[in-house]
Amino acid sequence: ATGQAVVDLTLRVGVALLATGAPAQEVVSRTLRLARAYGLRSIHVDITFSSLTVSYHRGPQADPMTVMRVVRARSQDFTRYQRLRDLIDDLIAHPVDPAQARIRLDGVIHSHHPYRYWIVHLALGVLGAAAAALLGAGPLVIAIAFAASAAISALQHACSRAGFAPFFTQAVGAAVPTLAAVGLAWLQRDAVLLAVSPSLVVAAGIVVLLAGLSFVGAAQDAIEGFYVTAGGRLTEVFVLTVGMVVGITGVLAVAHRLGVPLTISSRTIGEVNPVVQVAAALILSAAFAVSSYAVGRAVLLCGLAGGAGWVFLLVMNELGAGRASASAVAAMLVGFPAQLVARRVRIPALVVTTAAILPLVPGRTVYQGIFHIVTNPESGLAEGLATLFEAAGVGIGIAAGVTMGTSLARMLLMRRARQTS
Numbered sequence: 001a002t003g004q005a006v007v008d009l010t011l012r013v014g015v016a017l018l019a020t021g022a023p024a025q026e027v028v029s030r031t032l033r034l035a036r037a038y039g040l041r042s043i044h045v046d047i048t049f050s051s052l053t054v055s056y057h058r059g060p061q062a063d064p065m066t067v068m069r070v071v072r073a074r075s076q077d078f079t080r081y082q083r084l085r086d087l088i089d090d091l092i093a094h095p096v097d098p099a100q101a102r103i104r105l106d107g108v109i110h111s112h113h114p115y116r117y118w119i120v121h122l123a124l125g126v127l128g129a130a131a132a133a134l135l136g137a138g139p140l141v142i143a144i145a146f147a148a149s150a151a152i153s154a155l156q157h158a159c160s161r162a163g164f165a166p167f168f169t170q171a172v173g174a175a176v177p178t179l180a181a182v183g184l185a186w187l188q189r190d191a192v193l194l195a196v197s198p199s200l201v202v203a204a205g206i207v208v209l210l211a212g213l214s215f216v217g218a219a220q221d222a223i224e225g226f227y228v229t230a231g232g233r234l235t236e237v238f239v240l241t242v243g244m245v246v247g248i249t250g251v252l253a254v255a256h257r258l259g260v261p262l263t264i265s266s267r268t269i270g271e272v273n274p275v276v277q278v279a280a281a282l283i284l285s286a287a288f289a290v291s292s293y294a295v296g297r298a299v300l301l302c303g304l305a306g307g308a309g310w311v312f313l314l315v316m317n318e319l320g321a322g323r324a325s326a327s328a329v330a331a332m333l334v335g336f337p338a339q340l341v342a343r344r345v346r347i348p349a350l351v352v353t354t355a356a357i358l359p360l361v362p363g364r365t366v367y368q369g370i371f372h373i374v375t376n377p378e379s380g381l382a383e384g385l386a387t388l389f390e391a392a393g394v395g396i397g398i399a400a401g402v403t404m405g406t407s408l409a410r411m412l413l414m415r416r417a418r419q420t421s
Contacts, residue, residue: 003056005098006038007065011054012102013088014045016109018052018071020081023217023350024226027052030088037092049232076212078294078351083108085348114295117157123291124208125150127358128177130284131204134310135364136272141197144184145204148177152208153291166236167243170209174247177205182255185262198262199367202248206363209244211288213237216357219399220406245370252374262375274314281310281359289355298347305356309334313360324390327360328397335405343413353402360398365391 014031028045031054035043042057055066087108091101115123128149129142137145152173159169181198188198218233255262285306289299312333316326334356342349365387372384 002038002098003040003058003065005102006035006040007043007054007056007067009038009098009101009105010035010043010045011052011067011069012105013084014047014052014054015069015071016084016105017081018047019074020077020084021074021214021217021350022081023224024221024229025224030085033092034088037095038098047226047229049229076292076354077113078289078292078298078348079114080108080111080293081351082298082348083111113293115290115293120291120293121150121153121157123287124153124211127211127284127287127291128152128204128208130280130287131207131359131363132200134272134277134280134284134359135200135203137197137200137204141184141200144180145177145201148180148201148205149208152176152205167239170240170243171247171250173209174205174244175251177202177208178248178251182251182260182262185255185260188261199364199371202367203364206244206248206366207284207358207361210241210361210363211358212292212354213240215395216354216399216402219396220403223403223407248367248370249374252371256375262371277314278307278310282307284359285309285355288358289351292351292355294351294355297345298351301341301345301347301352302355305334305338305352306359309356310359323362323365324393324397327362327394328401330360331357331398331401332405332408333401335402336409337405339406339409339413349406349409353406357398357402360394362391362394365394 010031013034014027017027017030024047027047031045032043035041035054035056040056042059044055044057046053046055049071051068051070053066053068055064057064087104091104095101096104125146126149129146131149132142132145155176156169156173159172160166164172181201184198184201213236214233215237218230218237221227221233222230252262282303286299286303289302294302309330312330313326316329317323321329335353338352338356339349342352369384369387369391372387373381
C-alpha cells in the first residue's frame with residue numbers, strides 16, 4: 001500500500017513539473033529523489049513529452065507497479081513551478097505521510113494564479129511595445145504595438161477557451177499585428193502618416209507570439225539525452241511557428257492583392273540609442289516574466305538578465321560578430337550566471353533564462369523572410385528563404401548558447417558540491 005501511494009505521489013509530481021515546462025532531466029531527477037526519500041529504490045521514470053511513466057520494481061517474486069499518466073495541459077506558470085520545486089525539496093528533506101503530501105501537492109496545483117487575466121494581457125502589451133522600441137519604433141508605432149500585442153493575448157485566450165487547436169490560435173494571433181501594419185500602410189498611401197514603419201508592429205507581434213515556446217527546452221532535452229521529449233517539443237515549436245507564418249502570410253497576400261504598399265524598416269541595431277535598447281530589453285524580459293506569472297524578485301531578476309543579455313549582444317556586434325554568433329555568445333553569458341544567481345536567491349534558473357533570451361528573438365528577420373516570399377514570389381523566394389534560414393540560425397544559436405552556459409554552471413556547482421562534501 002505504501003509503494004502504491006508513493007508511486008502515485010511521484011507520478012503526480014512529475015506530471016505537474018512537466019505541465020509547467022520543466023526540463024526532462026529535472027523531472028526525472030526530482031521524481032527519483034522524492035521516491036528514494038520515501039524508501040523506494042528500484043524506481044524507473046520514462047518521459048515522452050506528453051506522458052510520464054513511473055515503475056517500481058519490487059523484486060523477482062512480486063509484480064512491478066507501473067503507472068502512466070498523460071500531460072493534458074501545459075502552461076507557463078513560473079510561480080507554480082517555483083512552488084512545486086519548494087514543495088518537492090521540503091518533502092525530500094522531511095517526508096510526511098503520502099496522503100498528506102498529496103493534499104499539499106493538490107493545493108499547489110489548484111492554487112490561483114497570482115495575477116488576473118487582464119494583467120497578463122496588459123503585460124504582453126507592454127512586451128510588444130518594448131519589442132517595438134527595441135527595434136527603433138516611434139511613439140505611435142509603440143502605442144499600436146502595445147494595443148496589438150494585448151489584443152493578441154486576449155484573442156488567443158478566448159480561442160483557447162473556445163476549444164481551438166493551438167495552431168489556429170497562433171494563426172489568428174499572427175493576423176492581428178499584420179492587420180494593424182496593413183492599416184498603417186494604407187494610411188501612408190494617402191500621406192496621412194509618413195514617418196512610421198508598419199513592419200515594426202508585425203516584428204513586435206512575432207516576438208510576442210514566439211515568447212514562451214520551448215525551443216530552448218527542446219535543445220536542452222536533446223543535449224541531455226531525452227531525444228523523444230526533445231523531438232516532441234521541437235514538433236510543437238514547428239507547428240506553432242507554421243501557424244504564425246500562415247496568419248501573417250494570409251493577411252499580407254490579401255493586402256498585396258489590394259495594392260496596399262508595404263515596406264520593411266531599414267533601421268539596424270546600430271541606429272538605435274543603446275540606452276533605449278537596453279531599457280527596452282529590460283522591460284521586455286520583465287513584462288514576459290509577469291505574463292508568465294512570476295512575482296517579486298523573480299520579475300526584477302528577469303528584467304536585469306534581459307538587459308544584461310542585450311548589452312552582451314551590443315558588445316559582440318561592436319566586435320564584428322554576426323547576428324547568430326553574437327546571439328549565441330550573449331545567451332551563453334546570460335545562461336551561465338543565471339544558474340549561479342538564481343540558486344543563491346532561490347529562484348528557478350529556467351525562469352530567468354527563458355525571460356532573458358526573449359529580446360534576442362529575431363522577430364524582424366522572420367517578418368522580412370515572409371514579406372519577401374509573399375510580395376515577390378518569383379525573385380523574392382530565394383531571398384525570403386535565405387532570410388528565414390538566417391532567423392533559424394539565430395534561434396539555434398540562442399538555444400545552444402543558453403544551454404552551454406547552463407551546462408557550464410552546473411558543472412561548476414557540482415564541483416563545488418564535491419569539494420565541500
